[in-house]
Amino acid sequence: MSLRIVVCVKYVPDATGDRHFADDLTVDRDDVDGLLSELDEYAVEQALQIADEADDAEVTVLTVGPEDAKDALRKALSMGADKAVHVEDDDLHGSDVMGTSLVLAKAIEKTGYDLVIAGMASTDGTMGVLPAILAERLGVPQVTLLSEVSVEDGTVKGRRDGDTASEQLEASLPAVVSVTDQSGEARYPSFKGIMAAKKKPVESLDLEDLEIDAEEVGLEGAWTKVDSAAERPARTAGTIVKDEGEGGKQLAEFLASQKFI
Amino acid sequence: MAEVLVYVDHVDGAVRKPTLELLTLARRIGEPVAVALGSGAENTAAALAEHGAVKVLTADAPEFAEYLVVPKVDALQAAYEAVSPAAVLVPSSAEGKEIAARLAVRIGSGIITDAVDLEAGDEGPVATQSAFAASFTTKSRITKGTPVITVKPNSAAVEAAPAAGTVEALSVSFSEKATGTKVVSRTPRESTGRPELTEAAIVVSGGRGVNGAENFAIIEALADSLGAAVGASRAAVDAGWYPHTNQVGQTGKSVSPQLYIASGISGAIQHRAGMQTSKTIVAINKDAEAPIFDLVDYGVVGDLFEVVPQLTEEVKTRKG
Ligand SMILES: Cc1cc2nc3c(=O)[nH]c(=O)nc-3n(C[C@H](O)[C@H](O)[C@H](O)COP(=O)(O)OP(=O)(O)OC[C@H]3O[C@@H](n4cnc5c(N)ncnc54)[C@H](O)[C@@H]3O)c2cc1C
Ligand SMILES: Nc1ncnc2c1ncn2[C@@H]1O[C@H](COP(=O)(O)O)[C@@H](O)[C@H]1O
Numbered sequence: 001m002s003l004r005i006v007v008c009v010k011y012v013p014d015a016t017g018d019r020h021f022a023d024d025l026t027v028d029r030d031d032v033d034g035l036l037s038e039l040d041e042y043a044v045e046q047a048l049q050i051a052d053e054a055d056d057a058e059v060t061v062l063t064v065g066p067e068d069a070k071d072a073l074r075k076a077l078s079m080g081a082d083k084a085v086h087v088e089d090d091d092l093h094g095s096d097v098m099g100t101s102l103v104l105a106k107a108i109e110k111t112g113y114d115l116v117i118a119g120m121a122s123t124d125g126t127m128g129v130l131p132a133i134l135a136e137r138l139g140v141p142q143v144t145l146l147s148e149v150s151v152e153d154g155t156v157k158g159r160r161d162g163d164t165a166s167e168q169l170e171a172s173l174p175a176v177v178s179v180t181d182q183s184g185e186a187r188y189p190s191f192k193g194i195m196a197a198k199k200k201p202v203e204s205l206d207l208e209d210l211e212i213d214a215e216e217v218g219l220e221g222a223w224t225k226v227d228s229a230a231e232r233p234a235r236t237a238g239t240i241v242k243d244e245g246e247g248g249k250q251l252a253e254f255l256a257s258q259k260f261i
Numbered sequence: 262m263a264e265v266l267v268y269v270d271h272v273d274g275a276v277r278k279p280t281l282e283l284l285t286l287a288r289r290i291g292e293p294v295a296v297a298l299g300s301g302a303e304n305t306a307a308a309l310a311e312h313g314a315v316k317v318l319t320a321d322a323p324e325f326a327e328y329l330v331v332p333k334v335d336a337l338q339a340a341y342e343a344v345s346p347a348a349v350l351v352p353s354s355a356e357g358k359e360i361a362a363r364l365a366v367r368i369g370s371g372i373i374t375d376a377v378d379l380e381a382g383d384e385g386p387v388a389t390q391s392a393f394a395a396s397f398t399t400k401s402r403i404t405k406g407t408p409v410i411t412v413k414p415n416s417a418a419v420e421a422a423p424a425a426g427t428v429e430a431l432s433v434s435f436s437e438k439a440t441g442t443k444v445v446s447r448t449p450r451e452s453t454g455r456p457e458l459t460e461a462a463i464v465v466s467g468g469r470g471v472n473g474a475e476n477f478a479i480i481e482a483l484a485d486s487l488g489a490a491v492g493a494s495r496a497a498v499d500a501g502w503y504p505h506t507n508q509v510g511q512t513g514k515s516v517s518p519q520l521y522i523a524s525g526i527s528g529a530i531q532h533r534a535g536m537q538t539s540k541t542i543v544a545i546n547k548d549a550e551a552p553i554f555d556l557v558d559y560g561v562v563g564d565l566f567e568v569v570p571q572l573t574e575e576v577k578t579r580k581g
Contacts, residue, residue, distance in 0.1 A: 015511075015530055019393040039512070097362075098371060098405075120512065124393070126534075127374045128355070129362035132330065136363040141441030142330060145355055147505075157445075160329075161505065163354060164272065168445040169329055175442075181512045182505055223371025223405040227387070230398050235542070235556055242549070243563025248571025251543065252579060254559040258541060260463065260487065260520050261579050 003057040003151070006108050007047045008118040008130070009040040009076050011069035015123050024219060025226040026094045027124050029066065036072035040119035041186035044076045046179045047117045048187070050151050058082050060111055064092060064103050070202065077197035078189035085111055089206040094219025101130055103217060105137040106210040115156065116176040120145055131178035141171035147182035263291035263347035266340055267314070268360065270352045271297060274304025278460045279352040279414040284312040286379040286417050290386050291347050293424075294318065296340045296431065298333055299325040303428055310426020312419065318343070318431040329442035330356060334363045336433045341368060343431065346407065348386050350379075353411040361411045370406025377416045377517070377538070386410065394511070394534035414459040415517040450506065458490045458507060463520045464539070466492030466509055467502075468532075470525015470546065470565055474502040479569050480524060486576040492516065492536075494526045510535035524565045528553025545569060 013019050017032035036044075044061065051057035061076040063069045064087040073084040087107050095103070108116055116138070121128035128145075135142030143149075146158035146169070156175050160167045161182070189197070207214055215221050241250055255261050265287040270277045280295075287293040295314040297305040302319035309317050318340050324332040337360060341349060351361040353375050365372040378389035386408050390399050403409070458464065465487065467480040477491075484491045493503035495510055509516055511531040521539035526532060528544070528551055536542070537556065544553045549562045561568050 015394065019396070021392075021397065021399075025399075096371065098366070101366075123511070126511070127358070127362075129358050129372065129374060132359035132362050133366055136334075136366045139438065141438075142359070143442055144329075144359065162356065163450075163506065165447045165449045167329075167447050169442055170445050171442040223365075223403060224373055224401055225404045226399050226401045228400045229392065232391075232396055232398055232537075235558075238542075238554075238558040238560060240549075240554055240557070240560040240562060243561050243568055245567075246571075247545070247561040247563045247568040248573075249575050251545070251559065251561055251568065251572050252575035254543070255520070255576070256579060258520075258558075260541075261576050 003051070003054045003115065004113050005047045005051060005057060005059045005115045005117060006111055006113045007043050007059060007061045007076065007081065008104055008116065009044065009061050009063050009072050010037045010119070010122045011035070011063060011065045011072035012037045012122055012124040019124070021229045024094065025229050026219065029068070034068050034071060036075040037119060037123045039121055039123055039181060041079070042179050042181055042183050043117045043119045044079050044081060045186040046149055046183055048080045050115070050149070054151065060085060062104065062107055062111065063087070064100055064107070073202055074197055075189065077200045078194040079187055080193060083200055084202040085205060086202055087205045087210065091207055091214040091218045094222060095217045096222040096224050097125070097127055097130055097133065098223040099217035099221055101133040101137060103210060103212060105134055106212060107205060108134070108138065110205070110210065114173045115151065118176070118178040120178055120180045131176050135176040138176065141175040143169050143171050143175050144178040145180055146177060147180050149177060149179055149183065264294045264344050265291040266344055266346040266349045267293045267295045268337060268349070268351040268357065269295050269297040269305055269309065270354060270357065271301065271305050274301030276305050276308040277352070278419065279412070281308070281312045281419040282414065282417040283350050283352060283412055284309070284314060285420050286412060287350055288313050288422060289379065290381050294344055294346065296337060298336050306426050306428045310424055311421055313422035313424050314426045315424045317426055317428045319428060320431040320433050322433065324435055324439055327444055328440050329444055330359050330363065331441060332435055332439045333360050334367070335435050335439055336431060337364050338367055339433045340431055348408040348410065351409070351411045353413045358411050361409050365406070365409040368406055370409050371403035372409045373401055373403060374411045376410050376412045379410065379412065391538060394530050395537035413515065413517070455484065456488070456490045458492060458514050459516055461490035461516070461518055463487050463489035464492045464509070464516050464518045465489045465522045465524070466494065466526060467497055467524050468494035468526030469496040469500070471497060471502065477503055479566070483522070483569050483573045483576070486573050486580070494532050523553055524569055526553055527551045528556060
């Protein structure tokens with residue numbers, strides 16, 4: 001029986017760019033280049049490795065995002081995913097995690113799945129809660145924040161390195177998994193992969209296809225509201241000295257003046 | 262006065278500092294009712310009462326340790342239903358965020374994660390958050406349901422505010438989903454004897470410039486002279502020089518100490534994301550152009566192998 005893997009990938013503004021908010025206090029996507037969230041590359045990588053180990057598996061990459069989010073899907077397809085689903089609808093603009101997760105859950109159910117794999121957090125929103133919410137919405141086990149993951153005989157196993165302990169986890173499929181950046185370097189797309197990706201199917205869905213009311217999502221339907229966003233004032237320029245043999249002592253003098261010693 | 266549920270992070274009854282900070286914030290919104298789960302839950306009551314908890318709801322069952330997250334969500338939901346609070350506050354640990362998020366779905370509420378401050382507002386609590394690697398500060402509210410908010414460590418001062426802290430047993434019936442993810446084994450982290458990274462007043466971090474696991478002894482010596490926690494950049498962690506639990510940054514811990522000392526760290530955006538809100542920042546780097554110097558209150562351009570040991574000696578001398 002085929003193992004159906006759905007990987008949730010997000011299209012995000014490049015973290016090394018000058019990210020800011022648009023007038024409606026949503027993430028500005030116009031002035032900074034977008035890309036497949038680096039943390040979701042780890043999810044794609046683990047999906048591909050699990051698929052390689054399985055007799056018969058299919059990897060679908062799924063994104064909820066604007067037109068340009070197709071770039072993220074292409075990248076994942078060029079890494080080796082089999083097909084893609086893009087949920088795109090003007091009414092989705094400004095959705096928060098509750099709205100996005102609702103849409104993702106419906107799209108995952110429509111696609112059909114045995115295993116959902118997500119990244120540990122998006123690099124723009126950085127909430128890191130969407131995978132747990134998906135598990136709640138789908139009513140399946142959550143096996144999240146894994147730095148090691150494997151699937152065998154309908155069971156997913158993995159290691160979760162927490163603050164106070166490292167845990168070995170186990171759950172039956174279907175399940176939702178998220179993987180950390182400790183799970184193993186993501187592969188680079190090969191030239192062949194990039195060429196092949198151009199021919200792979202990308203299915204487009206909108207809210208109607210998923211039978212979701214526009215009022216439930218988007219900025220208007222959001223469960224949270226951002227009232228203001230202010231740029232953090234630049235830190236006042238500090239003192240910088242060149243070490244001429246006394247740098248450590250000068251630093252100690254500064255720390256003492258600030259009452260740290 | 263409205264009640265506010267506060268989820269307690271504790272280790273066998275010893276309440277962790279971020280929970281006490283949450284009690285300070287909870288008191289701005291209403292009367293804190295604490296929820297403590299798992300082994301030793303009842304032993305949390307004294308510390309919680311001392312810091313303002315009017316009630317402490319406790320529950321213990323093997324499920325809390327044997328299965329991931331969901332049993333705790335079931336219990337927090339039971340507490341929510343018993344209390345009908347004005348808000349639910351949870352410490353922003355990885356697990357705390359997941360518990361809070363699943364509760365929010367169940368009770369039809371919005372969620373705000375990683376708040377760094379919280380005030381009462383006309384339309385419910387207003388949370389301050391940092392965005393885009395802490396280059397922006399936002400203020401947000403929850404507009405649907407009962408606000409569920411997770412709060413980062415070091416977001417408020419711990420204040421004594423003695424209250425009754427009456428212990429009540431919380432009755433929890435676990436959902437069918439509670440046993441979905443089995444914790445097959447658990448290996449506790451060994452204590453280093455140093456302060457907890459996210460809670461420490463001073464953090465001393467080393468990066469690629471430290472150039473080897475054995476050289477981290479230099480960073481540790483400075484940390485110990487200051488009573489500080491030790492942090493590391495991802496480059497140092499990826500090289501295997503220091504454990505991942507000590508990584509500071511986007512995919513590691515985010516810290517906000519009184520003093521952050523970066524040695525041999527360039528200051529990449531992902532590193533800044535985890536330390537930019539530190540009160541005072543100091544860096545030692547041999548490259549005068551390193552971006553970390555844009556953040557510092559005091560910087561030394563020099564070789565860390567010269568500067569750090571000299572600093573450590575001087576700290577020790579001054580402290581006598
Ligand atoms: C999705 C993603 C997530 C990431 N998450 C994190 C994260 O959580 N935390 C994190 O730290 N990084 C993270 N990174 C990596 C980040 O981009 C940088 O690569 C990393 O922070 C660099 O570490 P570094 O400053 O130690 O190394 P480098 O950038 O190589 O800098 C080393 C510095 O040491 C100085 N130096 C060398 N020798 C000496 C000496 N003898 N004395 C003094 N100075 C010396 C050099 O001048 C240089 O400035 C992430 C990256 C991505 C893509
Ligand atoms: N719009 C989206 N489309 C697809 N996947 C997403 C989207 N937003 C978040 N995710 C997934 O959820 C993970 C955690 O996101 P977050 O909780 O927003 O930090 C990401 O790493 C992605 O795998």
